[in-house]
Amino acid sequence: MTLPVFDQTAIEKAVTTRLVLDTVRDALIAHAEGRTSVPPPLHMAFPEADGDCHVKAGWITGAADFTVKIATGFYGNPVLGLPSNHGLVCVVSARTGQMRALLDDGGLLTAWRTxxxxxxxxxxxxxxxxxxxxxxxxxxxxxxxxxxxxxxxxxxxxxxxxxxxxxxxxxxxxxxxxxxxxxxxxxxxxxxxxxxxxxxxxxxxxxxxxxxxxxxxxxxxxxxxxxxxxxxxxxxxxxxxxxxxxxxxxxxxxxxxxxxxxxxxxxxxxxxxxxxxxxxxxxxxxxxxxxxxxxxxxxxxxxxxxxxxxxxx
Amino acid sequence: MTLPVFDQTAIEKAVTTRLVLDTVRDALIAHAEGRTSVPPPLHMAFPEADGDCHVKAGWITGAADFTVKIATGFYGNPVLGLPSNHGLVCVVSARTGQMRALLDDGGLLTAWRTxxxxxxxxxxxxxxxxxxxxxxxxxxxxxxxxxxxxxxxxxxxxxxxxxxxxxxxxxxxxxxxxxxxxxxxxxxxxxxxxxxxxxxxxxxxxxxxxxxxxxxxxxxxxxxxxxxxxxxxxxxxxxxxxxxxxxxxxxxxxxxxxxxxxxxxxxxxxxxxxxxxxxxxxxxxxxxxxxxxxxxxxxxxxxxxxxxxxxxx
Incomplete structure (x- = not known):
């Protein structure tokens, strides 16, 4: 079984602004009601490359999936002709721990939920x-x-x-x-x-x-x-x-x-x-x-x- | 650019026991000499499913790549005919923060380094x-x-x-x-x-x-x-x-x-x-x-x- 990987283009095609707004509204309400699980993030620094990496996880209690999000910021990248930020969201089943899919979204989902x-x-x-x-x-x-x-x-x-x-x-x-x-x-x-x-x-x-x-x-x-x-x-x-x-x-x-x-x-x-x-x-x-x-x-x-x-x- | 995903079979074919032994020996020496970076892991619990998730990151200081490893253990899985443990290793460039590849290794690399x-x-x-x-x-x-x-x-x-x-x-x-x-x-x-x-x-x-x-x-x-x-x-x-x-x-x-x-x-x-x-x-x-x-x-x-x-x- 190959793990499905979806890129930014696929995500942009599949998801409407309305879906994002409704989902984020429900999630903010769940968070206010204590129905979420958000552990302290993991952090690494790469001072020589002016870079860092944050790993954040989250779960709406009882939901079928949770996510682990890896986000990097390397601030010398523009000099190399590369974007500063890279990232990946891993969607994991909260029932079995199986990896469901990877969203190679280039930070799109974070931008949208923000x-x-x-x-x-x-x-x-x-x-x-x-x-x-x-x-x-x-x-x-x-x-x-x-x-x-x-x-x-x-x-x-x-x-x-x-x-x-x-x-x-x-x-x-x-x-x-x-x-x-x-x-x-x-x-x-x-x-x-x-x-x-x-x-x-x-x-x-x-x-x-x-x-x-x-x-x-x-x-x-x-x-x-x-x-x-x-x-x-x-x-x-x-x-x-x-x-x-x-x-x-x-x-x-x-x-x-x-x-x-x-x-x-x-x-x-x-x-x-x-x-x-x-x-x-x-x-x-x-x-x-x-x-x-x-x-x-x-x-x-x-x-x-x-x-x-x-x-x- | 699609993110490459390598599965267990591909990894087993490409990696020899000798390579693992040499790599782990060098890494243990680097760790003893303080040339590694290992942040505190991230942990989530899913008590209703008797499951947990650990995310661990590591870097040999100065190496080209670092890794973020997601590992889950859901101990009711055998009843469902599924393995208890699932995982994924994400290899990230320590120079640019770009995701290099995913190793969908089923825990193989962890077993090997252990x-x-x-x-x-x-x-x-x-x-x-x-x-x-x-x-x-x-x-x-x-x-x-x-x-x-x-x-x-x-x-x-x-x-x-x-x-x-x-x-x-x-x-x-x-x-x-x-x-x-x-x-x-x-x-x-x-x-x-x-x-x-x-x-x-x-x-x-x-x-x-x-x-x-x-x-x-x-x-x-x-x-x-x-x-x-x-x-x-x-x-x-x-x-x-x-x-x-x-x-x-x-x-x-x-x-x-x-x-x-x-x-x-x-x-x-x-x-x-x-x-x-x-x-x-x-x-x-x-x-x-x-x-x-x-x-x-x-x-x-x-x-x-x-x-x-x-x-x-």
Missing amino acids: AAAGALITHAMARPDATTLAVFGTGEQARLQATWLAELRTIGTVLVHGRSPHKANALCEQLHARGLDARPAAPQEAAAADMVITTTPATSPVLDATHVREGAHVTGIGTDMPHKNELPPALFHRARLIATDDHTQCLDHGDFGHAVRAGATGQHSDTAAGDLLKGPVDRPEAAITLADLTGVGALDAALASAALDQLLH | AAAGALITHAMARPDATTLAVFGTGEQARLQATWLAELRTIGTVLVHGRSPHKANALCEQLHARGLDARPAAPQEAAAADMVITTTPATSPVLDATHVREGAHVTGIGTDMPHKNELPPALFHRARLIATDDHTQCLDHGDFGHAVRAGATGQHSDTAAGDLLKGPVDRPEAAITLADLTGVGALDAALASAALDQLLH
Whole structure:
């Protein structure tokens, strides 16, 4: 028996945005309800090659499959004409331990579950009449967050802030091609949008808390390591509702943790993102709401399993 | 580019016993010299299916590849007509993080590196004129330890002790087929052999320390978890030379750790197995020598990489 290997093209053909959104929503709810198993990840460093490897596993309790995801980042690769990131998702039966398949997805599923989580929680927490979206960052996640949120609600204008004007323009053109009105914006204007999503690898806050308006919602998805930081503690101090995708993880290496350590908010001031996805969010009209997403391994499991079901049928 | 997947049959064809022995010897020496990187493993449990999953990674510092090994054990599988253990080795470039290949080896490489480590250290530590070998256990490792040690030195007789006389007889027949003189033996007789290798999943000692003769060598390879135990602390107390494949690991969950906690030997009484493989071992003629092997992740990396080089050429 040969182990099936599916590549990025096959996965793109088989999986719809709707399937990803539904799967990630259910998985975030399961995680909020404690119905997931996510062991501490395995980590290796290759300092001479400026590289590292993370192995993450996840399982939605009771689901037929779990996954083991290997992801590498070798930051000298671009000089060699290679992408920095490589990865592989192994789907394993949680009933027999047999390897079901390998998804040679080039990081696609991780990008999708990150985009889906951001779009879902932003849609759930933002005011129903919020229409202006600002994205900080100009990479793949900035594009995905805007286009996927547009699947969930009408977006009037997308304001794009990036350090490189060239990249900000390029992203605006990509968004135009998808039917969205988009233009570059300075950080102060972007921070004043109805909905703000930060998607950068920043190590210090990308916006000023005083520029964020009452009634706005802000989602940070870029802070996934202790040295990273996108959202200022002062913004957490102003927020009336704070969502985290994983309390412990956000406390350890999310923007939420920075804010707690700075004394700007309490250690238990957060609500599970999955709980907010269950129904209408009770938000005071003029409040600032925040979501800190650090990425939950159980989402990988749920999405890979759902993708595999499509690929095998 | 499709990721190459090699199965057990392809690996068996491409790799010789000599290559495994040479590779494992070099890797044990590298490990003794601190030239390996082995992060703490990742572990998941699936209690309802009586299953678990371990993910282990390893790297010989500076080598071109590292490996990530996924291994599952689902102990209800035999009822379903399936093997209990499944696994997969992913070979990754330590220069670029690219996935080089997958070895769908059914645990073969782990079995081989375990067998090679046991045979190499037993040969190095046993008296040059030792000829009688006893194996405790009747599984794959019992067979491999005997046949691979026979590649390194002449064995007069193999004494086989197993709880099941049926399985002990079956192993003797397999060893006969490979040209070895073998017969079942009671534990007391087996423990008195020149060379003893224990290969069981026992949770209490399989032999009596008083039955082991002066001048004998004993290697334990079965104790790989804290609740397992093959060799009695009293045997460590009698030993004049104790080898461990990994000091920290053997202290944590090897027979050596049981002996140290029982006060039978000192916490630093052991020598790195790899150091003993470098040259002739200086052993007093009448001494008892011991080796406790718990399995080193860096050996997986070295062996998978060597196997892949053969498979690709």
